[in-house]
């Protein structure tokens with residue numbers, strides 16, 4: 001049974017599928033501080049949060065069973081991603097579910113700003129009939145959109161309907177896409193100099209932090225207005241207050257703050273030209289349901305070891321590519337495990353070669369499985385597909401991937417070679433055979449045909465008559481039953497290998513006795529989990 005902890009208020013309707021799942025128990029415990037979470041987290045397999053819970057390294061350290069952290073929303077700045085990756089915890093978000101809602105909030109803020117709605121409302125309900133609030137139209141105004149991703153693009157579409165001219169900047173915005181959206185591709189400088197309204201829709205990164213600050217405010221049009229429903233810190237708060245005081249900025253609308261919640265004496269809370277909301281961008285019934293449904297679905301997939309999407313600490317993979325790769329995951333992991341068990345020395349380089357059907361797809365997800373297989377020998381369950389590449393890197397294991405080498409007649413072929421620090425190289429290759437499933441088809445230079453399952457004994461020996469008999473007799477005497485056997489050699493009387501599939505683990509002493517038989521050079525156990 002999987003245990004899921006929901007530590008922020010998340011839509012019940014959205015997490016219904018988790019609550020209905022027969023293999024999942026959901027506990028809702030909101031408002032806990034770090035120490036309280038550290039106390040209870042060890043029993044949970046998954047943690048679901050919005051933005052309130054700060055998922056720190058300390059919490060993950062304590063979360064020994066934690067496999068996934070689901071963020072019901074877009075921004076994952078409340079989750080220590082590096083710590084999660086290090087521990088092999090998948091972090092997923094729900095990137096699409098609140099796009100429209102947040103766009104509408106930004107638009108509502110822009111309109112409220114243009115027409116002083118919050119200020120007028122406050123006066124009116126205090127009993128003052130103040131008709132001095134003079135607004136501006138949006139029509140024919142220039143809107144600068146910084147960050148033309150999901151939300152920025154939706155804002156631009158709506159602004160067009162309001163008759164605004166739109167300047168957009170995003171490092172990934174092409175002329176072609178700008179044209180399609182009916183906006184003008186601009187630079188940040190164009191935007192700050194020419195916009196009547198600026199709205200920011202970027203994540204907070206070292207590059208975007210204070211991307212609007214004193215130098216930008218200094219060149220802005222007098223009377224411009226600015227909106228931030230993205231992340232606190234994209235606009236420099238103190239520089240904004242100064243620009244308002246200098247009469248450069250006529251008004252600002254902020255949903256997000258550099259520190260949330262802001263202190264009671266934060267200047268935004270006492271400036272009549274600044275309107276604020278408490279990070280409500282994503283707070284609609286629809287968005288909260290959407291993000292909770294999306295995240296619950298993926299959490300279930302991860303817990304059940306099924307393919308999933310929206311991982312933040314793993315690169316995205318198109319579903320079509322994932323469908324193609326998925327049948328190879330088990331084979332890949334087993335090839336890695338096989339190669340690792342053939343080696344006794346520390347691995348310095350893992351070379352993976354993909355050929356045939358696999359030569360033209362992005363095989364990175366599959367590589368993660370192979371590296372997991374290799375590293376599992378030493379890291380056990382601490383390694384998974386999230387952290388396998390990271391672990392290889394921090395352990396100075398060079399991972400080299402090549403594609404499109406010879407298929408040797410197979411429609412697909414994965415070869416895994418391990419170079420060890422003594423200069424030795426061991427190679428295992430496998431394929432998925434139509435109707436037969438996964439097969440190991442090559443070990444070092446020897447062709448074989450082995451199902452990578454259960455317990456194997458790998459023997460290297462000299463090709464002499466009688467060896468098979470002596471091995472069979474010794475194993476029989478020790479109650480080790482042989483289910484299948486493969487021998488491989490390149491030349492008669494030369495180096496040879498024997499791979500036996502046996503019914504159970506072979507005791508170490510028996511392997512020792514095998515190596516003492518004449519002409520046997522080595523006997524190793526290979527097991528698949």
Ligand SMILES: NC(=O)c1ccc[n+]([C@@H]2O[C@H](COP(=O)([O-])OP(=O)(O)OC[C@H]3O[C@@H](n4cnc5c(N)ncnc54)[C@H](O)[C@@H]3O)[C@@H](O)[C@H]2O)c1
Pocket residue numbers: 074075076095098099102146147148149150151152169170171172201202203204205207208211229230231255256279280281282283
């Ligand atoms: N207020 C809220 O409640 C709320 C709700 C949802 C999302 N958000 C925030 O809104 C922001 C946008 O969300 P989204 O879903 O549109 O994300 P997105 O990833 O679709 O878009 C972000 C865009 O910013 C662009 N970008 C990155 N660096 C940039 C730079 N230096 N200059 C210009 N553009 C840059 C990216 O290329 C990307 O296209 C995020 O910060 C997200 O966390 C806030």
Ligand SMILES: O=C(O)CC[C@@H](O)C(=O)O
Pocket residue numbers: 050051072073074075076098279281282283
């Ligand atoms: O959970 C929230 O309400 C915040 C959502 C928003 O900031 C996001 O990044 O998705």
